[in-house]
Amino acid sequence: MGNREQVEQRVIVALDVPDEQSAIALIDQLPQVVWWKVGLELFTSTGPKILEVLKSRQKRIFLDLKFDDIPNTVAGACRSAATYGVDLLTIHATAGRDALKAATEASHEGATKAGVEPPKLIAITLLTSISARQLAFDLKIPLELPEYALEMALLAQESGLDGVVCSPQEVAQLRQTCGNDFLLVCPGIRPTWADIGDQKRSLTPAQAIIAGADYLVIGRPITTATEPELAWKRISEELTTVA
């Protein structure tokens, strides 16, 4: 496999579209994309049907439903989600230690029952749309933002999760503390030519890889581009220079 193909396999494209038809159009427009992320918008619209569409095209799937509830409820949700045979699944670290442990166990149970590989369960540390100011003044968290993100990552690691979703701005610190076997998945990626939108803690694709991200999640810079294929190519070329 060439350097370019290897680096492309570290990009997960966020399929944030309203319906199955738009999703299929985008998937087929970008055949080079190996990883697709199905989030709240699309899954609420299509249900698990979209996962079958992706599997029939041999795609890898990040099911980003960001569960956040009491332990019994998140465990049930993870048990069900794990039966779909997806590769990555999310829960909020703020659900707490008991919920994270219950979710880990339940996702293994669900996968075993369905005869599929369990998903890598990863926790959201702090949404990349939250700034240091919002953390302090709106959420009233009395910790510096990097310290809070690290505490959430350590909670996830101690609870047996496979990794976390974090901002690329915190990834170097998390890599150093959590080690190389802990998955670090970074949304909030913005090439210099893309609008930042609602993201608050972003870096470019190349900067995020250099900082230690395993996977980059990129949505609108590709999916809302006038020419998504060209946006994908530009990102792939940027990454090839550093990978």
Ligand SMILES: O=c1ccn([C@@H]2O[C@H](COP(=O)(O)O)[C@@H](O)[C@H]2O)c(=O)[nH]1
């Ligand atoms: O902290 C988080 C966790 C998840 N996301 C998701 O990633 C994509 C980013 O899309 P862009 O269009 O590139 O901003 C989106 O699906 C989010 O739900 C995140 O941004 N931050």
